[in-house]
Amino acid sequence: MAEALVKFFLQRLSSLKLQENEASPGLQDKIQKLKNRLEEIISFPGDIGSTSKQEDGLVCNWLGNLIETLHDAENCINEYVAKARNQDGSDQVLSIVQFCGKLEKINAHLAEILRQRSQLIMPPTWEAKKEIGQSSSSGDGVDVVGEESLAPFALNYRNLPSYLRSCLIHCSLFPEKTSRGRLVRLLVAEGNLQEKPGEVMEDIAEENINELVGQGMLRVKIGFKDKLKVVDPYHKICLLKLQRGYSISQSLFCDSNFPQSSSIVVIHHHGETIMTSSSDHPIGSLYVFSCNEGIPDNHWAFHNFKILRVLEIEDVKIKSLPEEIGDLIHLRYLGLKHSALYEIPKSIGNLQNLQTLDIRWPRSLRGLPSGVLNLQHLRHLMLPVNEIKVPSGISILTNLQSLTGLFIRHGFIKELGSLTLLRKLELMDVSEEHASQLSASIMKMTGLLSLSLHTRGYGKDELLPTLEPFSPLTSIRKLCLEGRLMGLSNWVCSMENLTKLRLGFSFLSEEEISLLQFLPNLKHLTLWRACEAKVINKEFSRVGGFPKLEIFIIASPYLLEWTEIEKGALPSLAFLCFHSCSRLRNLPEGLQYVSTLKVLEILPLHPDLERRLKLDGGKENYKIKHIPQIQFFSSFLRTWVAM
Incomplete structure (x- = not known):
């Protein structure tokens, strides 16, 4: 990872074409010295990304410092390009002098990093050990003085490659859990991923998340949607890192003037004006979470965020964004979920580097400006599920990987056929008349997931x-069909790679629903008023059926009883939820044999079933007593949680 980042930055320096009026010998000399130092680091003997002393108590921070320094250098160049190229005369000369000074400091930092690296090759003296120990308390080695219980976890954190540390830190930025898709998009936008030839960056981000889950640092909360949360010991370590204001800062108070050392800032907003304390220091990413009613219109100062890469705002109160948002030409991610916006400025078309535009769940947004069609690098467009006006010509956005919340209108389906890179597609207002044209367009999306x-x-x-006419694409992993189905199509039952399925308001018979148990890789099944049957029989879950199903959610106002689960069926089930099954009076016999079940939710719980499931004297409590977490909401909104 480190070597790839150094080489990438060398390419960045080589591609920095100086204009004639700024190609001074001093600036050229500083850039060349920086190149020489980076080449020296690459040519140093030994593996640039590892050290034989990572497991002892003298863990050196050189790798983390290298990553931090290169990110600072990139911010320095971005700031210079954004500032000096628009100046002339004495103003530009001053900017060049300041830029040379910053490059000199970066070169000095790299020289110190190289010295630290050399100490890892030779056995350090006592003085060197002392120096290394001191340096580890000010870099990526998290200071856990007074937190002895965190020490082994801090060592695990320090031993992570920098890109995995970045993933962990970003997941800890959010007040609660966050979705996997959101984290993937943010990691790609932040640019802290190790590139692999031929692989899509979103897949690399997924690999990083899965690796942290495998190491027990990230936990997936099973339920309606997979949510990610940093495991407590590592969450505390990440908070220590955030609160020290080293590269990443979290503002947990009302004063939103950003620390000078912060490139990523998180604000839990309480009503103050959001602006930088100094325009000299670049803020790369800004996350704002509203703690009350939102953010008033006049509480923004976008002119201070010239090199912003990520702007994520939740629950904002503003009704409009200033036209100046179009000046954020480095912006890659714009998240405006749960906003009060009624329009988006035309200047959004200036954001040529934008990768993600997330405007889901607005209160009163009327439409998208035509300028959105200028966003040629857009990869993810997340539209609200309440209909807004979308300009025709969306076929020009050929780099789109995600398109959600699009309401079908005349000509849109044909345009979809040009979006062959789509991996996620959500369409609203689909009807029978669209069948043929829709099938033809979807078949062109060979990577659709x-x-x-x-x-x-x-x-x-x-x-x-x-x-x-639709021949199921083998790539599809997740499928959601909301609306009446005239039977369960053969192509659904033949999707061998399907892992997640949601059927809503399908009006299918129990026999048709039972066919789903033969999907060999199905892990998550939601039947939301998909079947009108009053009774689910044991045919629904035979031995060998649903071999990998982990999550089963059923919502049905008709369901009275699930009679039986054959012993040995549902061998992987971990989460079972009965939602809006207000008439359900019996849980299935055989549920007691589903030893993998960790969570049972019944919302609401019928009084008769509540009596039979009681801990003391309930005749059917034997069916559920092995389940670690049980949550019931009765018709009287009482909650009973059995641990």
């Missing part, structure tokens, strides 16, 4: 297209 189709309404008269 997730497909969601929704009808306008969820009554029996609102039919989803059968898509019979």
